[in-house]
Structure formats: structure tokens, C-alpha cells
Amino acid sequence: MSVIAQVFVVVAGVFHVTVFALESVLFRKPSTYQRFLVKDDAEMTAARPWAFNQGFYNLFLAVGALGGLAWGGDKGHAIALFACACMAGAGVVLVASDRRMVRAAVAQAVPPILALVLAAVL
Template sequence: MILLGFVLAGLAALVHVFIFWMESLAWTSERARRTFGTGTVQEAEATRELAFNQGFYNLFLAIAVVLGITFYAAGHHAVGATLVFTGAGSMAAAALVLFLSSPDKRGAALKQGVVPALGVAALAVGLLV
């Protein structure tokens, strides 16, 4: 179960690196505007600074997960598990906030939150058994 937790958390980290790229580096692109519903280039420009900052939050969560997996693999189990729980747990919590606060974005919330939540659950079960 620990391995499954790390695989799921690692997949979630990859998704969050992609979200970072979309929000921080490609925010005004057609794909990002379509994905996030910002419409025109002008509308995307108006929120570019907010998206840039938010993208880095996603990147830092992904880094925490990757570092956690690395530390755990190096034998530092407490540090590694803590980092994975923090990174993936924050991903799942942020998705829950989006799900509850924006009914029109529930699909996006599920896409970004289910995998890290399952990763946290699998890791917790694996560590308890």
C-alpha cells in the first residue's frame, strides 16, 4: 500500500507540475484559456499575476511530494511520509475547497483532487498496517 500511495501521489505531482506550467508559463495561451475558462487574451492578462502566483503553489506542492518520495526511498521514512502527506494532502484539500466553493468547477476539482486523496489514503493504510 505504501508503494501505491507513492505512485498515486507521484501522479498527482505530475498533474500539479502541468498545472504550474499552464498557470505560470502559458496562462494566456489558447489551451490555458480554454482549460480555465478565461475567454479572451485580455481577460487572461487581467488575471495573469494571480495565476502566476497560484501556479507556483502547485509547483511547490509537487516538489514536496517528490522530495517526500525521495527521502522515504533513502530510508528517512518519517520525513518522507510527512512531506508526501503535506504535499498530496494540501492538493486534496485545495481541490475540496474548489469543489465546495465553485459548483461550476467541480469537474476540475475532482480531476486535481481524487488522485492525491487516494494517495494519502493508501499511504496512511500502508503505514498503519
């Protein structure tokens, strides 16, 4: 895998670690939960269990991407690219489910898509 593709794998992985922190660690803060279109404390209380779970989903994707790079070789790179494909797919589903989330979907999907494309052509 080219160095530039690896850079985008790292960007995608770091993004997903950040989202893990927002969803699983910091979600109770109004400034955090409002980023996810949650309006108030009552909605936050209802949404917190799924956000907590979703945060770990994002952490596991990040571990796949970053761990695959750290492992190296064809097998490690395959794991990293599979994680990127999952990240890209989740970004597409996010924007398809709610057009208001287009900015978040772009941030989630573009780096892993670039990693996949660059790994395929370079």
C-alpha cells in the same frame, strides 16, 4: 508507505507540475486560459498575475510530494503526505467555490486523497 500509495503521490505531483506549466508558463495562450474559464485576452491580462502565482503554488506542492518521496523514510513520507493533504484540500475548495470546476477539482483531489487513504490503511 506502500508502493501503491507512492504511485498516487507521484500521480498527484505530476498533475501539479502540469498545472504549474499551464498557469505560469502557458497561460497567455487562449487554449490554455480558457480551461480556467477566462473568456478573452482582456480577462487573461487581468488574471495572469494570480495565475502565475497560483502556478508556483502548485509547483511547490509537487516538489513537496515528489521531494518527500525522493527523500524517503518517515520524515520524507510525512512531507509527501502533507503536500497531498494540501492538494486534496485545495481541490475541495475549488469545487466549493465554483461547481463548474468539478472536473478539475476531481483531477486535483482524487489522486492525493487516494494516496492519503492508502498510506493510512496499507
